[in-house]
Amino acid sequence: MKNIAIFPGIRGPKRPDFERLIGPHINRLYRMAYHLCGSRYDAEDLVQDLLVKLYPKHKMLLKIDNLRVWLGTSLYNLFIDNHRRYVRSPVTLVENETVMYESVAGGDPTPEEHLYRERHVSYILNALACLSDDQRSILILHDVEGYTLAEITGFTHDPLGTLKSRLHRARQRLRELIDK
Amino acid sequence: MKCNDIQQSIDDAIDGQLSQAQERAFDAHIATCAHCRENLNRAQALQETLRELPVPPLSDNFAERALRHAAQVNSASNRHRYFGAGFLSAAIAASAVFIALFLVQPQLFQADIPMVSMQMQEIRTVNLAFNSPVDIDAVTFSMQLPGNFELSGYSGMRKVTWTASLQKGRNVLSLPIIALGKGNGVMHAQIGHKDQIKSFRIRLRALGKGEINSRFHVSIKQLS
Numbered sequence: 436m437k438n439i440a441i442f443p444g445i446r447g448p449k450r451p452d453f454e455r456l457i458g459p460h461i462n463r464l465y466r467m468a469y470h471l472c473g474s475r476y477d478a479e480d481l482v483q484d485l486l487v488k489l490y491p492k493h494k495m496l497l498k499i500d501n502l503r504v505w506l507g508t509s510l511y512n513l514f515i516d517n518h519r520r521y522v523r524s525p526v527t528l529v530e531n532e533t534v535m536y537e538s539v540a541g542g543d544p545t546p547e548e549h550l551y552r553e554r555h556v557s558y559i560l561n562a563l564a565c566l567s568d569d570q571r572s573i574l575i576l577h578d579v580e581g582y583t584l585a586e587i588t589g590f591t592h593d594p595l596g597t598l599k600s601r602l603h604r605a606r607q608r609l610r611e612l613i614d615k
Numbered sequence: 616m617k618c619n620d621i622q623q624s625i626d627d628a629i630d631g632q633l634s635q636a637q638e639r640a641f642d643a644h645i646a647t648c649a650h651c652r653e654n655l656n657r658a659q660a661l662q663e664t665l666r667e668l669p670v671p672p673l674s675d676n677f678a679e680r681a682l683r684h685a686a687q688v689n690s691a692s693n694r695h696r697y698f699g700a701g702f703l704s705a706a707i708a709a710s711a712v713f714i715a716l717f718l719v720q721p722q723l724f725q726a727d728i729p730m731v732s733m734q735m736q737e738i739r740t741v742n743l744a745f746n747s748p749v750d751i752d753a754v755t756f757s758m759q760l761p762g763n764f765e766l767s768g769y770s771g772m773r774k775v776t777w778t779a780s781l782q783k784g785r786n787v788l789s790l791p792i793i794a795l796g797k798g799n800g801v802m803h804a805q806i807g808h809k810d811q812i813k814s815f816r817i818r819l820r821a822l823g824k825g826e827i828n829s830r831f832h833v834s835i836k837q838l839s
C-alpha cells in the first residue's frame with residue numbers, strides 16, 4: 436500500500452533516514468516515558484510528540500555522539516515542560532494488572548514466581564507513585580533506566596552532589612514505603 | 616565498620632562506589648552480621664526489580680504510526696510556511712493538517728481508544744484502576760453512556776455523577792455495564808479533584824447473538 440502525500444513537493448528529511456536513526460531507540464524511550472507518565476497512552480503521546488519535535492532536526496541528530504543520552508534528555512525535558520499534559524496529577528490512571536506485561540527479564544517463571552513477582556512489582560509501582568517528583572525522577576533515570584549520575588546532571592542541571600544525596604534519600608524512602 | 620556505617624554505605628556498595636579499603640571493611644562486617652546481610656540482600660533485590668520493572672507492551676504498530684505521524688505533521692507544517700502569515704492562512708493550514716492526518720492515517724483517531732465488547736443483556740464489569748499518592752477526599756466521578764448502554768442499577772440514566780474518596784495507593788472502580796441493544800458507542804468519563812479534571816473514553820460494543828467477543832481491553836486512554 437502506498438501512502439499518498441497530501442502536499443507533494445514539500446521537502447523534508449527522508450523518512451527512512453529518520454527512521455533508521457531513531458527507530459532503534461523507540462522502545463527504550465517508551466519504557467522511560469511509561470515510568471515518568473504512569474500510563475501507556477500518555478507515554479505513547481509523549482514519545483510521539485518527541486518524534487514530531489525531532490523530525491526537522493534530522494541533520495543535527497546525525498552529529499550527536501551519544502544519541503541514547505541526548506534522546507533521554509530530550510524526552511525528560513519534554514515531559515517536564517508539559518507536565519500537566521502528561522499526567523502525574525494526584526489522580527492517575529493505570530493499566531489493569533491482568534493485562535499482559537512484557538518483563539525485561541528472560542526465562543519463564545513458575546506460576547508461584549509469577550504471582551510473587553506481580554505482587555512485588557505492584558508494591559514497588561505503588562511506592563514509586565507515592566514519592567515526590569524529584570525522588571521518583573532520580574530513581575527512574577538512575578535505577579530503572581540506567582543513566583549515570585554524571586549523565587543525569589545534563590537532564591536536571593543539578594550538581595552531582597545534590598543528585599547523589601537525592602538518590603540516597605529516594606532509595607531510603609522507597610524501602611520504607613515498601614516495608615510498610 | 617559498625618551496623619550504622621553499613622546502613623549508610625549500602626547504596627555506595629550497590630553502586631560500586633566504595634574504595635578498596637571501604638569495600639574490605641564492608642565485606643568483613645557483612646560476613647559476620649546476619650542483620651546487615653539481610654538488609655543488603657533486600658536492597659540488592661529491590662535494585663534488580665527496579666532494573667527489570669515491566670511495562671505494558673506498546674500498542675500495535677506504534678513505532679510505524681508514530682514515525683509516519685511525525686513525517687506528516689512536519690510536511691503539513693512546511694506547507695503552512697508557504698501560505699504566509701494571517702488568521703485565514705493559519706486556519707487553512709490547521710484544517711489542512713487535520714485533513715492530512717485524517718485522510719492519510721484515518722485509523723489514528725480510532726486506534727488508541729480502548730474497546731470493551733459484551734453480549735446483549737449481559738452485565739460486563741469494566742474495572743478502572745487508579746493510583747493515588749495520597750488520600751484524597753471529594754473526587755468527582757462522572758460517566759456518560761451511549762444510548763444502548765447503561766450502568767446496571769441505574770436504569771434510564773444516561774449520565775451518572777457521584778463523589779467519592781480515594782485512598783493512598785491503588786483504587787479500583789468497578790463499573791457494571793449492560794448492553795440493552797446491539798451496536799457501538801463511546802462512554803465518556805471524567806474524574807475531577809479541585810481544578811484538575813482528567814477525561815477518558817472507552818468504546819463499547821454490544822454483540823448480537825452468535826457473534827464472538829474477540830477483544831477485551833481494559834487499559835484507559837487519557838485525553839489531554
